[in-house]
Amino acid sequence: MSYKLLSLERDGHIACLTLRRPERGNALSLALMREITDAVNSFIYDTVSRVVIFKGEGKHFCVGADLKDEARWEAENNDSLLMKTRLTQVGRDLIEAILKMNQISIAAVKGAAAGGGACILSACDFRVGAKDCVIGYPEVKLGMNLSWGALPLCYNLVGPAIAKRMVIGGGLEKADDLLSWGFLDETVAAEQLTFRASGMAEFYANKPPMASQMIKRGINAIQMMSSSVMHMDGDQNTLAILSDEFKKARDEFLNKNKKKK
Numbered sequence: 001m002s003y004k005l006l007s008l009e010r011d012g013h014i015a016c017l018t019l020r021r022p023e024r025g026n027a028l029s030l031a032l033m034r035e036i037t038d039a040v041n042s043f044i045y046d047t048v049s050r051v052v053i054f055k056g057e058g059k060h061f062c063v064g065a066d067l068k069d070e071a072r073w074e075a076e077n078n079d080s081l082l083m084k085t086r087l088t089q090v091g092r093d094l095i096e097a098i099l100k101m102n103q104i105s106i107a108a109v110k111g112a113a114a115g116g117g118a119c120i121l122s123a124c125d126f127r128v129g130a131k132d133c134v135i136g137y138p139e140v141k142l143g144m145n146l147s148w149g150a151l152p153l154c155y156n157l158v159g160p161a162i163a164k165r166m167v168i169g170g171g172l173e174k175a176d177d178l179l180s181w182g183f184l185d186e187t188v189a190a191e192q193l194t195f196r197a198s199g200m201a202e203f204y205a206n207k208p209p210m211a212s213q214m215i216k217r218g219i220n221a222i223q224m225m226s227s228s229v230m231h232m233d234g235d236q237n238t239l240a241i242l243s244d245e246f247k248k249a250r251d252e253f254l255n256k257n258k259k260k261k
Contacts, residue, residue, distance in 0.1 A: 001042065005032040008039045013050040013205040014198070015043070015103070022058025027066035028116045030087075033094050036120075040097040050209050051201040052101065054124060055108040055194075056117075064115025064138070065091075091116060091148035098123040099220060102213045104204045108197035109133045110190060114172060119146075122153035125216060127183065128197050130190035134172035135183065141170045143245030156223045157183050 007018045017039055019026040026032075043049055056062050066072070072087065098105060098120065107113075107121045109129040118135050121127050129135070137154070139146050146154070146167050155163045158181045166173060178184040188196045204212065 003035045003039065005035050006039060010049055013048065014201045015049045016053045016055065019056040019062055024066060025060040025063035026056040026058065027063050029066040029069040030071045030090055033090050037094045037097045040101060043101055043103055049103050050205040051104045051106060053106050053108055053197050053201055054120065060111030061109045061113040062117030062120060063112050064117050088147050095119055095123045095148045095150060104212065104216065106197055106200055108193050109135065110193055112172060114138055119148050119150040122150055122157060126185050126200060128186045128188065128193065128200060129175050129178065129184045130193050131175050131187045132190060133175050135178055136170065136172040137167045138170045140168060143243055152224060
């Protein structure tokens with residue numbers, strides 16, 4: 001299948017999924033999110049691919065949800081409350097699809113990975129970042145909670161105190177700190193990022209696939225034992241975006257970007 005907003009290349013045992021909205025920092029529109037989910041699901045019965053690398057075209061990996069996405073805000077403004085809760089399912093479907101992949105997943109992170117972009121990283125098995133990359137969850141600055149079932153993923157990587165710092169603080173954290181906390185597995189010079197991600201992919205692609213994939217599924221199951229309580233985060237998100245705090249923060253964000261132009 002061909003995609004408009006991403007590319008998917010398979011080469012032997014290694015595949016590469018590249019987000020391709022560089023002019024928008026690979027921001028996650030509803031259309032892009034659905035394409036990612038479809039592309040990831042295309043690996044369900046693929047027994048040749050053993051590793052999938054996720055990366056972004058251009059300066060950034062992914063700056064998060066596209067706050068200018070007309071489809072998203074038309075639905076938010078015109079559809080029922082029930083439909084608003086369904087929209088958060090698009091993000092959860094994306095994250096769950098990545099988590100359920102049989103293949104080993106590796107994220108190659110450059111520039112910024114924020115919000116939904118950070119959620120994608122946390123759903124991957126491994127993360128290698130450029131030394132100057134920044135990662136964070138700025139949702140709180142818009143008066144929003146972290147949804148998509150992503151809170152346990154952050155918690156599993158960094159523990160409770162750092163998870164609270166990242167999600168409540170809402171800042172973009174530096175690569176050195178992310179490495180020391182365990183969010184990133186490795187950091188390299190920006191010009192070495194593709195080479196290192198490919199080397200890591202080769203390493204895992206050469207492991208016995210059946211055993212590797214069984215181990216991955218087992219560890220994921222252990223990590224997600226407490227995630228059942230996160231069924232409500234979509235409802236929380238729906239409530240949050242109805243608040244005056246969110247509307248004010250979103251308007252300020254959009255107006256700030258207009259002034260930059």
